[in-house]
Amino acid sequence: MATPVSAEQADAAVDRPVLRVEEVTKVYGRNDAEVRALDGVNLSVQRGEFLAIVGASGSGKSTLMNVIGCLDAPSSGRYLLDGIDTALMDEHQLAQIRNRKIGFVFQNFNLIARTRAIDNVAMPLAYAGVHRAERRQRALRVLDAVGLSERATHRPTELSGGQQQRVAIARALAADPVMLLADEPTGALDTQASAEIMDLFDQLHHAGRTIVMITHELDVASRAERVVRMQDGRIISDQLKGAAA
Secondary structure, eight states: OOOOOOHHHHTSOTTSOSEEEEEEEEEESOGGGOEEEEEEEEEEEOTTOEEEEEOOTTSSHHHHHHHHTTSSOOSEEEEEETTEEGGGOOHHHHHHHHHHHEEEEOTTOOOOTTSOHHHHHHHHHHHTTOOHHHHHHHHHHHHHHTTOGGGTTOOGGGSOHHHHHHHHHHHHHTTOOSEEEEESTTTTSOHHHHHHHHHHHHHHHHTTOOEEEEOSOHHHHTTSSEEEEEETTEEEEEEETTOOO
């Protein structure tokens, strides 16, 4: 069973969006070479939502993901993560907020090949200064939550692609973030493993987790409760599952 949101998170200001993007632009180049990767984007995601951001290559979805993940700063506009204005933070503070508030899930897993699953999962906790014994306990708990506790001592090379992605999701959960940010999480998996990973995201969502997923696969996006479509740096539609077109 997926781990529920902690009491600390549940007691947070539930009316405050986990993220709010306000009139954000991102411009590369100058003059005739200027490219507006984001062009006046507005987006708000509430606690507990499962959102998919879709669009073709060059639509701006990856740039928006980098802004949401505090990996890049907008050229103009404002981005608030859990009520914090990221423009007011220096690089060190941004690194801290990424580690504490965002759980990243990548297409290619980004696991350390020679390191056991439990140690891969515990890594963000080490960066956060959590004591070793507690790191192990929390890592085992989230591995169990993703159905992989029996593989805790296995290395990535001893795991299937789907199992590696489960380890990566457990790592993303380890610090109890306010949001999971998943970039093409099924892109390196076969059909069966993809469906199993999406089932896991469903479980996490129903347990109260906030999930923002970037994907170009419409069948994967359809598993989210809300789908945002991007084109030419703008949001062209924002629809809840089951809502009329």
